[in-house]
Amino acid sequence: MNTWEDNSDNIGEPAKKKACTDASVSQKTGTSLKFLSWNVNSIKRVLERKQLINLVVQENPDFLCLQETKLTEDRIPGAFLLPQYHKYFCCCETKRGYSGTALFSKTAPIAVYKDFEGAYPEHHKSGRLIVAEYENFYVASIYVPNSGDKLKNLEYRLHSWDPDFRRYVVELQTKKPVILLGDFNVAHEEIDVYAPDRLRSKAGFVASEREHFSQFLKETNTIDTFRYLYPRQTQAYTFWEYKTGGRIRNQGWRIDYCLISCSLVERLMDSFILDKVQGSDHCPVGIRLLWSA
Template sequence: MPPKRKAAAAKPKATAKEDTAAIEQTKEEDTGENGASSTTEPPPKLAKKVSDGLKSMDFSSTSKTEDERAWNFKIASWNVNGVRAWMNKDGLSYLSQEKPDILCIQETKCSQNKLPKELNVDGYKAYWSSAQKEGYAGTGLYTKTEPISVKYGIGIEKHDTEGRVITAEYEKFYLVTAYIPNSGQGLVRLGYRTKEWDQDFMAYMKDLDKKKPVILCGDLNVAHLDIDLTNPKQNKRNAGFTPEERAEFGKLLESGFIDTFRTLYPDKEGVYTFWSNFRQAREKNIGWRLDYFVMSERFKKNLCDSVVRPAVMGSDHCPLVLYLAL
């Protein structure tokens, strides 16, 4: 297992403009039922292709468990911010370079009958869950090993119309990929998020955990700790960093789960998975850690490493990777 690292050196204080960029998450897709959410996916922006720079990246790992077992299983997760836009940016090149056993993607923004045929990949079985509203939410899963079973949603109708959860059962664990609802601008959906969704989703996770260990990955739309975003003081009442959202995530962890990244790197600063599209936030690394690998605490013995890939472009989020010894 990699050693716990010391906290990074203090960064220069952000300017007022940089603070503004950090405060505004601007996750346009998820303004909530009462918000002005677009129902169609915008055309791809002239951003860097996913393939740009991948060939020069080192995807190798020598990570091991605490008892010195080398990793032999890799799961990747990525909020792609629109699967068709992602495809236009050569998104599948990441899959061919990372070569995970499983790739989970969130915010697909595409109904199943409109999924590009090019999304089919040799060697992987794909599963998709779409929202009833076109151009909204949605999740997907690529897997080399066919699961024992696959479930869409969490079994509660009011939560299961947006394609936010896929659960795949494997021999040794359940894998849950989730795109947790955003509380929206003005926190219009905070009550639904924390008093309804978070409560029911935790119960769902705990029920699975009674049967076998659970691995949860995806865009959980919460920065749990102050070091999980650039400017915590300015964001106390912004979606993703309210006390209510953070408390509910804390309750999930306290119920028998761990945040794999913070378990391995409790003091590491400047590690983010989402950056606003405004004011060069990504170039300046003014961001939020909103994407996670969470697992059953008793499965920690299989944990080798939890890695973030900020250099991989193609979305306003970056991929993250879990290394396991099974």
């Protein structure tokens, strides 16, 4: 795990104003909960190569969210997979071996909700969202649709998924705080991509996608935990394209996030990127929250 530093003096643009009151995070000590998220780009592959097992052994998360599991209901791994966790899967039912999210937790949730529970039929059975409810918060594993080659899915992304997901999270927040983990398929700021000028027309860095993400943070009253703690950290990426060999040169994108309700910010102890973990074109991200047992 990298030890990130705020390198504010090393780049020219002014510092971003933090969204919530500074909580003196570095001074916090006590019992914590660890949340990890990883777009595995096929759970079968990272299981066969033991990369997922090794990650869990090393990090010992209390909650583990996975995206792009590419599972079907009839091919979900058995109880032998991480028996210390309660395991919940949301599979894509409209396209076999596509998409898929999962959520593992050491503590059994009160309830589990999948794909908006049918509230928005256009996204039903897409395998992109699984939410677990606990006494004090909701945890969600999210795989936001990619706008696609030549932005063929941009219209759906902007005018269907984004507003529906935003409304859903706002509704959840009327009940209790949220912890949103996953692949949001957007690099929010120029600092979050390796070559912003060259990538402005690419899916994941189009101005409208970035504006929608800003709107999401504002309307849901959530924060990007990594940028909250490290507003100026450069070359902090979570995704690298296989076909260009981007990981070798660290030509990456930060499109995987750990978002939390502003009401939880005083509990935030750390937000991190595990960029040395191999097995996917994404790497894991995570947070630690101060929480009594």
